[in-house]
Amino acid sequence: MTSRVAALAPALRLWAETLAELRRSRSAVVGGVMLLLIVGISLTFPLYYPVDPLAQDLMARLTPPAWQAGGSLAHPLGTDNLGRDVLARILYGSRVSLLVGFSSVLVAEALGIVLGLVSGYYGGRTDSIVMRVADVFMAYPFMLLTISIIAVLGNSIFNLILVLGISDWVTYARTVRGSVLALKEKEFVKAAHSLGTRNRTIIRRHILPNILSPLLVLGTVRVANIIIWESGLSFLGMGVPPPQPTWGRMLAEGRMYISDAWWLVTLPGLAIMLTILAINLLGDGLRDALDPRLRNV
Protein backbone atom coordinates (compact mmCIF):
# COMPACT_ATOMS: atom_id res chain seq x y z
CA MET A 1 0.00 0.00 0.00
CA THR A 2 2.78 2.39 0.98
CA SER A 3 4.63 1.65 -2.24
CA ARG A 4 1.44 2.28 -4.19
CA VAL A 5 0.99 5.72 -2.60
CA ALA A 6 4.66 6.47 -3.14
CA ALA A 7 4.32 5.60 -6.82
CA LEU A 8 1.24 7.74 -7.25
CA ALA A 9 2.62 10.72 -5.33
CA PRO A 10 4.63 12.28 -8.19
CA ALA A 11 1.69 11.90 -10.56
CA LEU A 12 -0.75 13.47 -8.07
CA ARG A 13 1.67 16.32 -7.36
CA LEU A 14 2.01 16.96 -11.09
CA TRP A 15 -1.77 17.13 -11.52
CA ALA A 16 -2.17 19.54 -8.60
CA GLU A 17 0.62 21.77 -9.94
CA THR A 18 -0.90 21.64 -13.41
CA LEU A 19 -4.31 22.75 -12.14
CA ALA A 20 -2.78 25.62 -10.18
CA GLU A 21 -0.71 26.63 -13.21
CA LEU A 22 -3.75 26.39 -15.48
CA ARG A 23 -5.68 28.82 -13.30
CA ARG A 24 -2.82 31.29 -13.66
CA SER A 25 -2.69 30.94 -17.47
CA ARG A 26 -4.90 33.55 -19.12
CA SER A 27 -5.10 31.60 -22.38
CA ALA A 28 -6.13 28.40 -20.61
CA VAL A 29 -8.87 30.20 -18.67
CA VAL A 30 -10.23 31.96 -21.78
CA GLY A 31 -10.02 28.76 -23.85
CA GLY A 32 -11.53 26.63 -21.07
CA VAL A 33 -14.45 29.01 -20.54
CA MET A 34 -15.09 29.25 -24.30
CA LEU A 35 -15.02 25.46 -24.65
CA LEU A 36 -17.33 24.96 -21.65
CA LEU A 37 -19.75 27.47 -23.18
CA ILE A 38 -19.67 25.74 -26.57
CA VAL A 39 -20.17 22.27 -25.05
CA GLY A 40 -22.88 23.65 -22.69
CA ILE A 41 -24.79 25.30 -25.54
CA SER A 42 -24.46 22.22 -27.72
CA LEU A 43 -26.01 20.06 -24.97
CA THR A 44 -28.79 22.39 -23.86
CA PHE A 45 -29.92 24.43 -26.90
CA PRO A 46 -33.13 22.42 -27.60
CA LEU A 47 -34.45 23.86 -24.30
CA TYR A 48 -34.30 27.48 -25.48
CA TYR A 49 -34.05 27.17 -29.27
CA PRO A 50 -36.38 24.30 -30.18
CA VAL A 51 -36.22 24.81 -33.95
CA ASP A 52 -36.13 21.80 -36.27
CA PRO A 53 -32.92 21.99 -38.35
CA LEU A 54 -34.52 19.93 -41.12
CA ALA A 55 -37.82 21.86 -41.40
CA GLN A 56 -38.02 23.48 -44.83
CA ASP A 57 -39.79 26.75 -45.55
CA LEU A 58 -39.43 27.42 -49.26
CA MET A 59 -41.20 30.79 -48.94
CA ALA A 60 -38.40 31.94 -46.64
CA ARG A 61 -35.47 30.52 -48.60
CA LEU A 62 -32.16 32.43 -48.49
CA THR A 63 -33.44 34.87 -45.84
CA PRO A 64 -30.48 36.94 -44.60
CA PRO A 65 -29.55 37.18 -40.90
CA ALA A 66 -31.81 39.29 -38.65
CA TRP A 67 -29.51 42.34 -38.59
CA GLN A 68 -29.49 42.68 -42.37
CA ALA A 69 -32.24 44.24 -44.53
CA GLY A 70 -34.83 41.56 -45.31
CA GLY A 71 -33.84 39.50 -42.28
CA SER A 72 -36.23 38.38 -39.57
CA LEU A 73 -35.98 37.44 -35.90
CA ALA A 74 -37.73 34.17 -36.71
CA HIS A 75 -34.41 33.11 -38.27
CA PRO A 76 -31.68 35.03 -36.38
CA LEU A 77 -28.85 33.73 -38.62
CA GLY A 78 -30.97 33.47 -41.77
CA THR A 79 -32.02 30.44 -43.81
CA ASP A 80 -30.43 28.26 -46.50
CA ASN A 81 -31.53 27.44 -50.04
CA LEU A 82 -34.33 25.19 -48.74
CA GLY A 83 -35.47 27.66 -46.10
CA ARG A 84 -33.92 25.69 -43.22
CA ASP A 85 -32.88 27.68 -40.15
CA VAL A 86 -29.12 28.29 -40.19
CA LEU A 87 -28.77 28.79 -36.41
CA ALA A 88 -30.54 25.49 -35.67
CA ARG A 89 -28.32 23.70 -38.20
CA ILE A 90 -25.16 25.21 -36.72
CA LEU A 91 -26.26 24.17 -33.21
CA TYR A 92 -27.01 20.60 -34.30
CA GLY A 93 -23.78 20.54 -36.31
CA SER A 94 -21.83 21.35 -33.13
CA ARG A 95 -22.97 18.04 -31.66
CA VAL A 96 -21.54 16.05 -34.57
CA SER A 97 -18.21 17.90 -34.50
CA LEU A 98 -17.75 17.63 -30.74
CA LEU A 99 -18.91 14.00 -30.61
CA VAL A 100 -16.64 12.92 -33.46
CA GLY A 101 -13.74 15.05 -32.17
CA PHE A 102 -13.72 13.78 -28.60
CA SER A 103 -14.71 10.18 -29.37
CA SER A 104 -12.06 9.77 -32.10
CA VAL A 105 -9.41 11.08 -29.72
CA LEU A 106 -10.57 8.56 -27.10
CA VAL A 107 -10.33 5.71 -29.62
CA ALA A 108 -6.86 6.89 -30.74
CA GLU A 109 -5.67 7.36 -27.16
CA ALA A 110 -6.93 3.94 -26.08
CA LEU A 111 -5.17 2.27 -29.01
CA GLY A 112 -2.04 4.39 -28.58
CA ILE A 113 -1.82 3.77 -24.82
CA VAL A 114 -2.15 0.00 -25.15
CA LEU A 115 0.29 -0.32 -28.04
CA GLY A 116 2.74 2.25 -26.62
CA LEU A 117 2.74 0.59 -23.18
CA VAL A 118 3.25 -2.89 -24.57
CA SER A 119 5.90 -1.67 -26.99
CA GLY A 120 7.82 0.44 -24.46
CA TYR A 121 7.55 -1.89 -21.48
CA TYR A 122 8.21 -5.27 -23.08
CA GLY A 123 10.56 -4.02 -25.83
CA GLY A 124 12.18 -6.64 -28.08
CA ARG A 125 10.33 -7.99 -31.07
CA THR A 126 6.92 -6.60 -29.98
CA ASP A 127 8.40 -3.12 -29.81
CA SER A 128 10.05 -3.55 -33.15
CA ILE A 129 6.82 -4.71 -34.87
CA VAL A 130 4.64 -1.98 -33.30
CA MET A 131 7.11 0.74 -34.21
CA ARG A 132 7.52 -0.50 -37.80
CA VAL A 133 3.72 -0.48 -38.23
CA ALA A 134 3.72 3.01 -36.69
CA ASP A 135 6.30 4.12 -39.26
CA VAL A 136 4.06 2.96 -42.08
CA PHE A 137 1.04 4.79 -40.59
CA MET A 138 3.13 7.92 -40.08
CA ALA A 139 4.18 7.84 -43.72
CA TYR A 140 0.58 7.70 -44.90
CA PRO A 141 -0.81 11.21 -45.30
CA PHE A 142 -3.63 11.40 -42.73
CA MET A 143 -6.31 12.78 -45.05
CA LEU A 144 -5.57 10.19 -47.74
CA LEU A 145 -5.68 7.40 -45.21
CA THR A 146 -9.04 8.48 -43.81
CA ILE A 147 -10.71 9.12 -47.14
CA SER A 148 -9.51 5.85 -48.60
CA ILE A 149 -10.81 3.86 -45.61
CA ILE A 150 -14.10 5.78 -45.58
CA ALA A 151 -14.43 5.11 -49.31
CA VAL A 152 -14.26 1.39 -48.59
CA LEU A 153 -16.21 1.20 -45.31
CA GLY A 154 -18.89 3.79 -46.16
CA ASN A 155 -19.71 6.90 -44.18
CA SER A 156 -21.55 6.71 -40.89
CA ILE A 157 -20.86 8.49 -37.61
CA PHE A 158 -19.51 5.24 -36.13
CA ASN A 159 -17.18 4.57 -39.08
CA LEU A 160 -15.99 8.15 -38.99
CA ILE A 161 -15.04 7.96 -35.30
CA LEU A 162 -13.38 4.60 -35.83
CA VAL A 163 -11.43 5.68 -38.91
CA LEU A 164 -10.26 8.99 -37.47
CA GLY A 165 -9.29 7.19 -34.25
CA ILE A 166 -7.42 4.41 -36.04
CA SER A 167 -5.63 6.89 -38.31
CA ASP A 168 -4.39 8.90 -35.34
CA TRP A 169 -3.10 6.26 -32.87
CA VAL A 170 0.56 6.58 -33.82
CA THR A 171 1.25 9.93 -32.16
CA TYR A 172 -0.08 8.63 -28.84
CA ALA A 173 1.73 5.29 -29.09
CA ARG A 174 5.04 7.06 -29.71
CA THR A 175 4.53 9.49 -26.84
CA VAL A 176 3.52 6.70 -24.44
CA ARG A 177 6.44 4.53 -25.53
CA GLY A 178 8.89 7.37 -24.91
CA SER A 179 7.47 8.04 -21.43
CA VAL A 180 7.47 4.33 -20.55
CA LEU A 181 11.11 3.93 -21.59
CA ALA A 182 12.04 6.80 -19.26
CA LEU A 183 9.86 5.53 -16.39
CA LYS A 184 11.28 2.01 -16.62
CA GLU A 185 14.58 3.40 -15.36
CA LYS A 186 13.03 5.15 -12.32
CA GLU A 187 13.73 3.88 -8.82
CA PHE A 188 10.10 3.16 -7.87
CA VAL A 189 9.57 0.98 -10.94
CA LYS A 190 12.81 -0.90 -10.38
CA ALA A 191 11.88 -1.35 -6.70
CA ALA A 192 8.45 -2.76 -7.60
CA HIS A 193 10.15 -5.10 -10.02
CA SER A 194 12.64 -6.38 -7.48
CA LEU A 195 9.81 -6.93 -4.96
CA GLY A 196 8.33 -9.38 -7.44
CA THR A 197 5.34 -7.26 -8.50
CA ARG A 198 3.73 -8.60 -11.65
CA ASN A 199 4.34 -6.68 -14.90
CA ARG A 200 0.66 -5.98 -15.40
CA THR A 201 0.42 -4.48 -11.89
CA ILE A 202 3.52 -2.34 -12.44
CA ILE A 203 2.05 -1.01 -15.67
CA ARG A 204 -1.35 -0.28 -14.08
CA ARG A 205 -0.19 1.17 -10.77
CA HIS A 206 3.19 2.69 -11.40
CA ILE A 207 3.48 3.55 -15.06
CA LEU A 208 -0.01 4.46 -16.31
CA PRO A 209 -0.74 7.28 -13.81
CA ASN A 210 2.59 8.91 -14.68
CA ILE A 211 2.14 9.00 -18.44
CA LEU A 212 -1.28 10.61 -18.55
CA SER A 213 -0.28 14.27 -18.43
CA PRO A 214 1.50 14.48 -21.81
CA LEU A 215 -1.41 12.55 -23.28
CA LEU A 216 -3.83 15.16 -21.98
CA VAL A 217 -2.02 17.94 -23.86
CA LEU A 218 -1.69 15.84 -26.98
CA GLY A 219 -5.35 14.79 -26.80
CA THR A 220 -6.51 18.39 -26.49
CA VAL A 221 -4.52 19.50 -29.51
CA ARG A 222 -5.65 16.49 -31.52
CA VAL A 223 -9.36 17.13 -30.78
CA ALA A 224 -8.92 20.42 -32.65
CA ASN A 225 -7.26 18.66 -35.59
CA ILE A 226 -9.88 15.92 -35.70
CA ILE A 227 -12.71 18.49 -35.76
CA ILE A 228 -11.03 20.20 -38.72
CA TRP A 229 -10.61 16.85 -40.51
CA GLU A 230 -14.19 15.85 -39.75
CA SER A 231 -15.51 19.08 -41.21
CA GLY A 232 -13.19 18.59 -44.21
CA LEU A 233 -14.54 15.09 -44.81
CA SER A 234 -18.10 16.40 -44.47
CA PHE A 235 -17.23 19.15 -46.93
CA LEU A 236 -16.13 16.49 -49.44
CA GLY A 237 -19.34 14.52 -48.83
CA MET A 238 -17.57 11.76 -46.89
CA GLY A 239 -18.61 12.74 -43.38
CA VAL A 240 -21.72 11.91 -41.40
CA PRO A 241 -24.44 11.17 -44.00
CA PRO A 242 -27.43 13.50 -44.58
CA PRO A 243 -29.90 14.61 -43.30
CA GLN A 244 -27.84 15.19 -40.10
CA PRO A 245 -26.53 18.77 -40.39
CA THR A 246 -22.77 19.13 -40.12
CA TRP A 247 -20.62 22.24 -40.33
CA GLY A 248 -18.60 20.87 -43.24
CA ARG A 249 -21.65 19.96 -45.32
CA MET A 250 -23.26 23.34 -44.58
CA LEU A 251 -20.16 24.97 -46.10
CA ALA A 252 -20.24 22.66 -49.14
CA GLU A 253 -23.93 23.36 -49.76
CA GLY A 254 -23.58 27.08 -49.06
CA ARG A 255 -20.77 27.36 -51.62
CA MET A 256 -23.32 27.08 -54.45
CA TYR A 257 -24.94 30.31 -53.23
CA ILE A 258 -21.76 32.20 -52.39
CA SER A 259 -22.69 35.31 -54.41
CA ASP A 260 -26.24 35.62 -52.98
CA ALA A 261 -25.95 34.34 -49.43
CA TRP A 262 -22.63 35.14 -47.70
CA TRP A 263 -23.92 33.87 -44.37
CA LEU A 264 -24.16 30.27 -45.62
CA VAL A 265 -20.41 30.08 -46.19
CA THR A 266 -19.31 32.38 -43.37
CA LEU A 267 -21.22 31.39 -40.24
CA PRO A 268 -20.61 27.60 -40.11
CA GLY A 269 -16.90 28.30 -40.70
CA LEU A 270 -16.90 30.82 -37.86
CA ALA A 271 -18.43 28.16 -35.61
CA ILE A 272 -15.60 25.75 -36.51
CA MET A 273 -12.99 28.46 -35.98
CA LEU A 274 -14.29 29.49 -32.55
CA THR A 275 -14.38 25.88 -31.38
CA ILE A 276 -10.85 25.22 -32.60
CA LEU A 277 -9.65 28.53 -31.14
CA ALA A 278 -11.07 27.57 -27.72
CA ILE A 279 -9.38 24.16 -27.85
CA ASN A 280 -6.06 25.63 -29.05
CA LEU A 281 -6.06 28.25 -26.28
CA LEU A 282 -6.74 25.57 -23.69
CA GLY A 283 -4.10 23.32 -25.26
CA ASP A 284 -1.50 26.12 -25.16
CA GLY A 285 -2.26 26.75 -21.48
CA LEU A 286 -2.10 23.03 -20.68
CA ARG A 287 1.20 22.65 -22.50
CA ASP A 288 2.72 25.56 -20.61
CA ALA A 289 1.41 24.20 -17.31
CA LEU A 290 2.73 20.70 -17.90
CA ASP A 291 6.02 21.60 -19.53
CA PRO A 292 7.72 24.26 -17.43
CA ARG A 293 10.53 24.59 -19.99
CA LEU A 294 8.08 26.11 -22.43
CA ARG A 295 6.57 28.52 -19.93
CA ASN A 296 8.76 31.44 -20.87
CA VAL A 297 8.66 30.85 -24.60
Place this chain on the structure above:
Amino acid sequence: MGRYILKRLWHTVYVVVGISVIAFFFIHLSGDPVMLMLPADASHQEIEELRQQLGFNDPLYVQYWRFASKALQGDFGESLYYHVPAMELILERLPASLELALAAMAVALLVAVPLGILSAVKRGSFIDLGSMLGALFGLSMPHFWLGIMLILLFSVKLGWLPTSGRGGWEHLIMPSLALGMSLMAMFARLTRSVMLEVLGQDYVRTARAKGLKERLVIGKHALKNALIPLVTVAGMQFGFLIGGTVIIETVFAWPGVGRLVVQAIFNRDYPLVQATVLVLAVLFVLVNLLVDLLYVYLDPQISYLEEK
Protein backbone atom coordinates in the same frame (compact mmCIF):
# COMPACT_ATOMS: atom_id res chain seq x y z
CA MET B 1 27.27 9.17 -41.99
CA GLY B 2 27.23 6.40 -44.62
CA ARG B 3 25.73 3.94 -42.15
CA TYR B 4 23.05 6.42 -41.18
CA ILE B 5 22.07 6.97 -44.82
CA LEU B 6 21.91 3.20 -45.40
CA LYS B 7 19.73 2.81 -42.31
CA ARG B 8 17.39 5.53 -43.54
CA LEU B 9 17.21 3.92 -47.00
CA TRP B 10 16.28 0.57 -45.43
CA HIS B 11 13.63 2.35 -43.37
CA THR B 12 12.25 3.90 -46.56
CA VAL B 13 12.10 0.51 -48.29
CA TYR B 14 10.09 -1.22 -45.56
CA VAL B 15 7.75 1.74 -45.17
CA VAL B 16 7.05 1.70 -48.92
CA VAL B 17 6.42 -2.07 -48.76
CA GLY B 18 4.05 -1.50 -45.80
CA ILE B 19 2.17 1.19 -47.67
CA SER B 20 1.88 -1.00 -50.76
CA VAL B 21 0.38 -3.78 -48.58
CA ILE B 22 -2.26 -1.37 -47.23
CA ALA B 23 -2.99 0.02 -50.71
CA PHE B 24 -3.29 -3.54 -52.07
CA PHE B 25 -5.78 -4.57 -49.42
CA PHE B 26 -8.05 -1.60 -50.17
CA ILE B 27 -9.08 -3.30 -53.40
CA HIS B 28 -9.89 -6.48 -51.53
CA LEU B 29 -11.78 -4.71 -48.75
CA SER B 30 -13.85 -2.78 -51.26
CA GLY B 31 -15.45 -5.98 -52.52
CA ASP B 32 -14.96 -8.04 -55.64
CA PRO B 33 -13.16 -5.88 -58.23
CA VAL B 34 -14.49 -8.15 -60.99
CA MET B 35 -18.03 -7.04 -60.15
CA LEU B 36 -16.99 -3.44 -60.76
CA MET B 37 -15.43 -4.26 -64.11
CA LEU B 38 -18.40 -6.14 -65.55
CA PRO B 39 -21.91 -4.86 -66.27
CA ALA B 40 -24.50 -5.53 -63.55
CA ASP B 41 -26.24 -8.21 -65.64
CA ALA B 42 -23.09 -10.31 -66.29
CA SER B 43 -23.60 -14.05 -65.97
CA HIS B 44 -21.99 -16.21 -63.31
CA GLN B 45 -19.81 -17.83 -65.97
CA GLU B 46 -18.56 -14.48 -67.28
CA ILE B 47 -17.67 -13.39 -63.74
CA GLU B 48 -15.81 -16.65 -63.08
CA GLU B 49 -13.93 -16.44 -66.39
CA LEU B 50 -12.74 -12.89 -65.77
CA ARG B 51 -11.76 -13.78 -62.20
CA GLN B 52 -9.69 -16.69 -63.49
CA GLN B 53 -8.20 -14.56 -66.27
CA LEU B 54 -7.15 -11.77 -63.87
CA GLY B 55 -5.82 -14.20 -61.28
CA PHE B 56 -8.27 -13.31 -58.50
CA ASN B 57 -8.61 -17.00 -57.61
CA ASP B 58 -4.92 -17.21 -56.67
CA PRO B 59 -3.83 -17.02 -53.01
CA LEU B 60 -3.61 -13.45 -51.65
CA TYR B 61 0.20 -13.45 -51.35
CA VAL B 62 0.54 -14.47 -55.01
CA GLN B 63 -1.83 -11.67 -55.98
CA TYR B 64 0.11 -9.18 -53.84
CA TRP B 65 3.39 -10.24 -55.40
CA ARG B 66 1.92 -9.77 -58.87
CA PHE B 67 0.55 -6.34 -57.89
CA ALA B 68 3.84 -5.26 -56.31
CA SER B 69 5.97 -6.36 -59.28
CA LYS B 70 3.68 -4.51 -61.69
CA ALA B 71 3.56 -1.45 -59.43
CA LEU B 72 7.35 -1.35 -59.36
CA GLN B 73 7.23 -0.90 -63.13
CA GLY B 74 4.65 1.86 -62.75
CA ASP B 75 1.78 -0.36 -63.88
CA PHE B 76 -1.22 0.10 -61.57
CA GLY B 77 -3.80 -1.18 -63.99
CA GLU B 78 -6.47 0.73 -65.83
CA SER B 79 -8.87 3.30 -64.41
CA LEU B 80 -12.37 1.77 -64.41
CA TYR B 81 -13.89 5.18 -65.21
CA TYR B 82 -11.49 6.76 -67.71
CA HIS B 83 -10.28 3.49 -69.29
CA VAL B 84 -6.67 4.66 -69.47
CA PRO B 85 -3.70 3.53 -67.34
CA ALA B 86 -4.03 4.96 -63.80
CA MET B 87 -0.39 6.05 -63.77
CA GLU B 88 -0.92 8.11 -66.92
CA LEU B 89 -3.72 10.07 -65.22
CA ILE B 90 -1.64 10.62 -62.08
CA LEU B 91 1.43 11.82 -63.97
CA GLU B 92 -0.77 14.20 -65.92
CA ARG B 93 -2.13 15.77 -62.71
CA LEU B 94 0.89 15.56 -60.44
CA PRO B 95 2.65 18.76 -61.64
CA ALA B 96 -0.42 20.84 -60.72
CA SER B 97 -0.50 19.42 -57.18
CA LEU B 98 3.23 19.85 -56.68
CA GLU B 99 3.01 23.43 -57.94
CA LEU B 100 0.27 24.15 -55.41
CA ALA B 101 2.04 22.39 -52.51
CA LEU B 102 5.36 24.11 -53.20
CA ALA B 103 3.71 27.51 -53.60
CA ALA B 104 1.91 27.02 -50.26
CA MET B 105 5.17 26.00 -48.57
CA ALA B 106 6.98 28.99 -50.09
CA VAL B 107 4.25 31.45 -49.00
CA ALA B 108 4.27 29.97 -45.50
CA LEU B 109 8.05 30.12 -45.08
CA LEU B 110 8.51 33.55 -46.69
CA VAL B 111 6.01 35.15 -44.32
CA ALA B 112 6.53 33.05 -41.21
CA VAL B 113 10.32 33.04 -40.84
CA PRO B 114 10.84 36.85 -40.88
CA LEU B 115 7.76 37.29 -38.69
CA GLY B 116 8.99 34.69 -36.20
CA ILE B 117 12.46 36.27 -36.04
CA LEU B 118 10.98 39.74 -35.60
CA SER B 119 8.69 38.49 -32.83
CA ALA B 120 11.61 36.88 -30.99
CA VAL B 121 13.91 39.87 -31.35
CA LYS B 122 11.20 42.34 -30.35
CA ARG B 123 9.68 40.08 -27.70
CA GLY B 124 6.62 41.54 -25.95
CA SER B 125 6.24 44.31 -28.55
CA PHE B 126 3.13 45.11 -30.56
CA ILE B 127 4.57 43.15 -33.54
CA ASP B 128 5.17 40.10 -31.35
CA LEU B 129 1.71 40.12 -29.79
CA GLY B 130 -0.01 40.89 -33.11
CA SER B 131 1.77 38.17 -35.06
CA MET B 132 1.30 35.53 -32.36
CA LEU B 133 -2.41 36.37 -32.13
CA GLY B 134 -2.59 36.13 -35.92
CA ALA B 135 -0.81 32.77 -35.74
CA LEU B 136 -3.35 31.50 -33.20
CA PHE B 137 -6.21 32.44 -35.54
CA GLY B 138 -4.32 30.99 -38.52
CA LEU B 139 -4.00 27.66 -36.71
CA SER B 140 -7.70 27.67 -35.81
CA MET B 141 -9.01 28.27 -39.32
CA PRO B 142 -9.86 25.24 -41.48
CA HIS B 143 -7.95 25.83 -44.71
CA PHE B 144 -10.90 25.05 -46.96
CA TRP B 145 -13.02 27.64 -45.15
CA LEU B 146 -10.28 30.22 -45.54
CA GLY B 147 -10.29 29.33 -49.26
CA ILE B 148 -14.02 29.99 -49.47
CA MET B 149 -13.62 33.28 -47.57
CA LEU B 150 -10.88 34.38 -49.97
CA ILE B 151 -13.14 33.56 -52.94
CA LEU B 152 -15.99 35.51 -51.29
CA LEU B 153 -13.80 38.58 -50.77
CA PHE B 154 -11.39 38.68 -53.71
CA SER B 155 -13.49 37.06 -56.42
CA VAL B 156 -17.15 37.62 -55.59
CA LYS B 157 -17.03 41.02 -53.84
CA LEU B 158 -13.93 42.69 -55.33
CA GLY B 159 -13.60 40.74 -58.58
CA TRP B 160 -9.79 40.88 -58.40
CA LEU B 161 -8.89 37.20 -58.69
CA PRO B 162 -10.30 34.21 -60.63
CA THR B 163 -12.50 31.91 -58.52
CA SER B 164 -11.09 28.63 -59.79
CA GLY B 165 -8.93 26.70 -62.22
CA ARG B 166 -5.22 26.65 -63.03
CA GLY B 167 -3.53 29.24 -65.21
CA GLY B 168 -1.26 32.17 -64.51
CA TRP B 169 0.12 33.32 -61.15
CA GLU B 170 -3.19 34.99 -60.30
CA HIS B 171 -4.81 31.54 -60.15
CA LEU B 172 -2.22 30.40 -57.63
CA ILE B 173 -2.58 33.20 -55.05
CA MET B 174 -5.73 32.15 -53.21
CA PRO B 175 -5.23 28.35 -53.19
CA SER B 176 -1.63 28.63 -51.99
CA LEU B 177 -2.53 31.18 -49.32
CA ALA B 178 -5.44 29.03 -48.09
CA LEU B 179 -3.31 25.88 -48.05
CA GLY B 180 -0.30 27.60 -46.52
CA MET B 181 -2.04 29.61 -43.78
CA SER B 182 -1.93 27.06 -40.97
CA LEU B 183 1.65 26.15 -41.89
CA MET B 184 2.52 29.84 -41.80
CA ALA B 185 1.05 30.09 -38.32
CA MET B 186 2.89 26.97 -37.16
CA PHE B 187 6.23 28.08 -38.65
CA ALA B 188 5.95 31.60 -37.17
CA ARG B 189 5.39 30.15 -33.67
CA LEU B 190 8.18 27.64 -34.11
CA THR B 191 10.67 30.18 -35.48
CA ARG B 192 9.88 32.52 -32.59
CA SER B 193 10.32 29.89 -29.88
CA VAL B 194 13.50 28.42 -31.41
CA MET B 195 15.00 31.90 -31.91
CA LEU B 196 14.22 32.83 -28.30
CA GLU B 197 16.04 29.71 -27.17
CA VAL B 198 19.01 30.27 -29.49
CA LEU B 199 19.33 33.97 -28.61
CA GLY B 200 19.90 32.96 -24.99
CA GLN B 201 22.83 30.63 -25.85
CA ASP B 202 26.44 31.32 -24.95
CA TYR B 203 27.71 31.49 -28.52
CA VAL B 204 25.24 34.27 -29.33
CA ARG B 205 26.33 36.15 -26.21
CA THR B 206 29.96 35.65 -27.29
CA ALA B 207 29.21 36.91 -30.79
CA ARG B 208 27.59 40.00 -29.30
CA ALA B 209 30.46 40.47 -26.83
CA LYS B 210 32.89 40.39 -29.77
CA GLY B 211 31.06 43.47 -31.02
CA LEU B 212 29.43 41.85 -34.06
CA LYS B 213 26.60 43.80 -35.61
CA GLU B 214 23.15 42.65 -34.40
CA ARG B 215 22.13 41.80 -37.97
CA LEU B 216 25.09 39.43 -38.28
CA VAL B 217 24.47 37.88 -34.87
CA ILE B 218 20.88 37.09 -35.79
CA GLY B 219 21.35 36.30 -39.47
CA LYS B 220 24.51 34.21 -39.21
CA HIS B 221 24.81 32.75 -35.72
CA ALA B 222 21.26 32.48 -34.47
CA LEU B 223 19.30 31.76 -37.65
CA LYS B 224 21.50 28.91 -38.88
CA ASN B 225 20.88 26.98 -35.68
CA ALA B 226 17.23 27.90 -35.57
CA LEU B 227 16.81 26.50 -39.10
CA ILE B 228 17.37 22.87 -38.06
CA PRO B 229 14.03 22.25 -36.34
CA LEU B 230 12.30 24.39 -38.95
CA VAL B 231 13.59 22.21 -41.81
CA THR B 232 12.45 19.05 -40.01
CA VAL B 233 8.98 20.35 -39.32
CA ALA B 234 8.66 21.80 -42.84
CA GLY B 235 9.57 18.40 -44.30
CA MET B 236 7.16 16.57 -42.05
CA GLN B 237 4.42 18.98 -43.00
CA PHE B 238 4.75 18.06 -46.65
CA GLY B 239 2.41 15.18 -45.85
CA PHE B 240 -0.07 17.70 -44.50
CA LEU B 241 0.19 19.63 -47.76
CA ILE B 242 -0.44 16.48 -49.81
CA GLY B 243 -3.50 15.71 -47.67
CA GLY B 244 -4.55 19.34 -47.69
CA THR B 245 -4.49 19.56 -51.47
CA VAL B 246 -7.32 17.00 -51.56
CA ILE B 247 -9.80 19.56 -50.20
CA ILE B 248 -8.24 22.78 -51.50
CA GLU B 249 -8.15 21.40 -55.05
CA THR B 250 -11.86 20.67 -54.71
CA VAL B 251 -12.59 24.22 -53.43
CA PHE B 252 -10.67 25.90 -56.26
CA ALA B 253 -11.37 23.28 -58.98
CA TRP B 254 -7.57 22.88 -59.22
CA PRO B 255 -6.79 20.06 -61.69
CA GLY B 256 -4.43 18.12 -59.41
CA VAL B 257 -4.10 14.63 -57.96
CA GLY B 258 -6.16 15.52 -54.86
CA ARG B 259 -9.23 16.32 -56.92
CA LEU B 260 -8.58 13.25 -59.05
CA VAL B 261 -8.63 10.95 -56.01
CA VAL B 262 -11.84 12.50 -54.64
CA GLN B 263 -13.56 12.03 -58.00
CA ALA B 264 -12.18 8.47 -58.23
CA ILE B 265 -13.69 7.67 -54.82
CA PHE B 266 -17.10 8.94 -55.90
CA ASN B 267 -16.83 6.98 -59.17
CA ARG B 268 -15.81 3.84 -57.20
CA ASP B 269 -12.72 3.76 -59.42
CA TYR B 270 -10.66 1.69 -56.97
CA PRO B 271 -7.58 0.99 -59.13
CA LEU B 272 -7.17 4.75 -59.55
CA VAL B 273 -7.71 5.38 -55.81
CA GLN B 274 -5.16 2.68 -55.00
CA ALA B 275 -2.60 4.05 -57.44
CA THR B 276 -3.02 7.67 -56.31
CA VAL B 277 -2.77 6.80 -52.64
CA LEU B 278 0.33 4.71 -53.23
CA VAL B 279 2.06 7.31 -55.43
CA LEU B 280 1.35 10.18 -53.02
CA ALA B 281 2.41 8.18 -49.97
CA VAL B 282 5.67 7.13 -51.66
CA LEU B 283 6.27 10.74 -52.64
CA PHE B 284 5.78 11.72 -49.00
CA VAL B 285 8.24 9.06 -47.82
CA LEU B 286 10.83 10.22 -50.33
CA VAL B 287 10.46 13.85 -49.25
CA ASN B 288 10.94 12.74 -45.64
CA LEU B 289 14.09 10.87 -46.65
CA LEU B 290 15.41 13.99 -48.39
CA VAL B 291 14.61 16.09 -45.32
CA ASP B 292 16.43 13.64 -43.06
CA LEU B 293 19.51 13.76 -45.28
CA LEU B 294 19.36 17.56 -45.32
CA TYR B 295 19.08 17.41 -41.54
CA VAL B 296 22.32 15.42 -41.35
CA TYR B 297 23.98 18.04 -43.52
CA LEU B 298 22.75 20.87 -41.31
CA ASP B 299 23.60 19.12 -38.04
CA PRO B 300 26.51 16.66 -38.42
CA GLN B 301 26.06 15.59 -34.77
CA ILE B 302 23.03 13.53 -35.77
CA SER B 303 24.87 10.98 -37.89
CA TYR B 304 27.62 10.86 -35.31
CA LEU B 305 25.15 10.10 -32.51
CA GLU B 306 23.33 7.54 -34.61
CA GLU B 307 26.53 5.69 -35.39
CA LYS B 308 27.55 5.67 -31.77
